[in-house]
Structure formats: structure tokens, C-alpha cells
Amino acid sequence: MTQFSANLGFLWADLPLPDAIRAAAKAGFAAVECHWPYDFAASDVRAALDETGLAMLGLNTSRGDVAGGENGLSALPGREAEARAAIDTALAYASAIDAGAIHVMAGFAHGPDAHAAFVANLHYACDHAPDRMILIEPLNRHDAPGYFLTTTDQARAIIAEVARPNLKLMFDCYHVGRTEGDLTTRLADLLPVIGHIQFASVPSRGAPDRGEVDYKEVFRVIAGLGWTKPLGAEYRPTAPVEQDLGWMTQLTRGDAPHG
Numbered sequence: 001m002t003q004f005s006a007n008l009g010f011l012w013a014d015l016p017l018p019d020a021i022r023a024a025a026k027a028g029f030a031a032v033e034c035h036w037p038y039d040f041a042a043s044d045v046r047a048a049l050d051e052t053g054l055a056m057l058g059l060n061t062s063r064g065d066v067a068g069g070e071n072g073l074s075a076l077p078g079r080e081a082e083a084r085a086a087i088d089t090a091l092a093y094a095s096a097i098d099a100g101a102i103h104v105m106a107g108f109a110h111g112p113d114a115h116a117a118f119v120a121n122l123h124y125a126c127d128h129a130p131d132r133m134i135l136i137e138p139l140n141r142h143d144a145p146g147y148f149l150t151t152t153d154q155a156r157a158i159i160a161e162v163a164r165p166n167l168k169l170m171f172d173c174y175h176v177g178r179t180e181g182d183l184t185t186r187l188a189d190l191l192p193v194i195g196h197i198q199f200a201s202v203p204s205r206g207a208p209d210r211g212e213v214d215y216k217e218v219f220r221v222i223a224g225l226g227w228t229k230p231l232g233a234e235y236r237p238t239a240p241v242e243q244d245l246g247w248m249t250q251l252t253r254g255d256a257p258h259g
Contacts, residue, residue, distance in 0.1 A: 002231060003031070003229075003230040003231070004230055005033050005231065006020075006024035006033070006233055007032075007035075007233055007235075008020040008021065008024065009033075009234070010235060010236050011024065011235075011241050016040060017034065017040040018045055018047065021049060022048055022051070022052060023241070024054065025052035025053070027245055030230045031230040032049075032054050032056055032057065033056065033196075033234075037093060037097075038062070042096035043096070045097050046096060056097050057101060057229075057232070058099055058102065058135065058196060059090060059093065060105055061103065063105060064079075064107065071105060072104075072107030072108075072147075074087070074106050074118050075109040075114040075118035075121075075148035076107050076117060077116070077117045079117070080117060083121045084124050087102070088128070090104075091129050091132065095132075099132075100133055101135050101168075102125065102134055102135065103135040103170055104122060106147065108146040110146070110148060114148050115148075122134065123164070127164070129166070133166050134164070135195050135196060136149060136168075136169065136170065137170035137172055138151050138152055138176070140174075140175040140178035141178075141179060143205075150179065151180060152169065152180060156169065156193055168194060169193045169194050170195065170196050170197075170198065171187065171190060171194045172197075172200075172232075173199040173200070173218060174199060174235075177203075177213050178203060188225060191225055196232060197227065197231050197232065199215060199218070199234070200233075200234055201213065204236075206238055207235050207237065207247055209247035209250060216252075219251055219252055
């Protein structure tokens with residue numbers, strides 16, 4: 001049976017993170033994940049995880065100067081010290097709450113210098129956290145124009161270049177659906193380098209039971225590929241979260257692989 005992780009960057013985002021963890025457990029999620037937990041004491045987050053029995057699958061590195069329009073630091077030439085400080089902060093927080101993965105955010109950049117900076121910073125992250133998964137995620141050009149990492153092919157090439165076993169792809173079906181499409185074929189092709197899978201409706205980024213992607217079929221294919229880890233529900237709710245969770249059962253009835 002397909003299991004789901006609640007992305008608390010979007011779901012229950014109005015609650016303090018420890019309370020959002022408790023809400024996710026009450027709603028039947030098997031795990032949680034978040035974006036930037038740093039405003040909350042790691043001890044309080046860890047207490048909520050221990051209380052509920054949920055695992056925190058992952059968190060993001062800092063975006064940098066958000067007011068100044070930044071969305072990550074690791075592909076910004078000349079900002080290596082700040083990027084590595086953000087990685088260190090994320091790793092320390094992840095260690096304190098036993099989060100399994102760190103999403104290293106690239107930021108808005110382009111060109112060979114940006115590529116070199118990103119690769120060097122990923123080496124740093126992987127080498128300083130051999131017991132944790134390091135994730136990179138392509139973002140679609142509609143929501144994040146100018147972001148350095150835009151396609152799964154680019155991500156796969158970078159993963160091969162860095163050549164560290166703990167560097168993996170965060171395959172977000174929403175972002176891939178907006179820019180590349182052909183989700184089930186890409187999932188199967190990229191499976192060896194995928195570390196985490198997320199989803200939301202396309203193109204609205206709402207709950208997965210609407211939009212142009214048939215997530216019942218996508219979830220069935222993912223199960224058929226042998227994927228057993230929770231899938232990340234990273235969508236923007238349009239109603240109180242608890243009132244709009246019918247998709248959790250509607251889209252997973254009969255999701256076992258055929259054969």
C-alpha cells in the first residue's frame with residue numbers, strides 16, 4: 001500500500017512545526033518532511049517526532065536573502081562560504097532531529113561558473129554527511145524562472161559528475177510535469193538515482209485528485225517499480241487540510257502492480 005509523507009512547508013503551514021507534525025500523524029500520514037524548520041527549536045521538533053513516531057524525511061538548506069529574491073546559494077559563484085555555512089546548519093539540524101535527507105538548493109544562476117560552484121558545494125555536502133542523503137531538485141521555469149537546476153537530465157549529469165553514493169535526485173512530479181511531462185517513463189528511467197518522490201496536481205499545485213496528471217496511475221506505476229518509501233505530498237491546500245484528504249484512499253485503491 002502506498003504511504004505518504006506530509007510536506008509541512010505547505011500542509012498545516014499555519015501551525016508551529018511541532019503541532020503540524022502532530023496534525024500529520026492524526027491525519028494518517030506515515031512520515032513528514034519540511035522546507036526550512038530553523039525558526040523552531042530542534043528539541044521541540046524532535047519531541048513531536050518521538051511522540052508521534054513519525055520520521056522527518058528531509059529539510060532544505062537556506063534560501064539566503066529571501067527579501068532580496070534569493071532561492072538557494074549553492075550554485076552562486078563567489079558565495080561558497082555562505083553556501084557551505086547553510087549546508088552545515090542544515091546538517092546540524094538534521095542530525096538533531098534525525099532527518100534522513102538534505103535538499104541542497106542551487107539558487108538563481110547560470111553558466112559554467114555556476115555549474116562548477118554547485119558541483120563543488122555538493123562534494124562538500126556529500127563528504128560532510130556520509131550518513132545522510134543529499135538531494136538536488138530541478139524546479140520548473142514557470143514557478144522559478146532563472147533557477148540553476150531545471151531538468152532531470154541536468155540533475156542526472158551532475159549526480160554522475162559528483163559521483164557520491166549519497167547524492168540523489170528529488171523527483172517532484174509537479175515540477176517535472178510542468179516542464180518535461182511523460183512522468184511514468186521518466187520515473188522508471190531515473191529510478192536508480194531517485195532518492196525521494198514528491199507530487200502535486202499539474203498545473204495548479206493543488207491536491208493530486210485534480211488537474212491533468214492521473215495520479216492514480218502514477219502511484220500504481222511507482223508501486224510497480226518497487227518503490228516502498230513514503231511519497232511526499234507537497235501541494236498547496238485550497239481548504240483546511242483535514243477536509244481535503246480523500247485522495248489518500250481514492251488514488252491508492254488497487255495501486256498494487258499488475259502481473
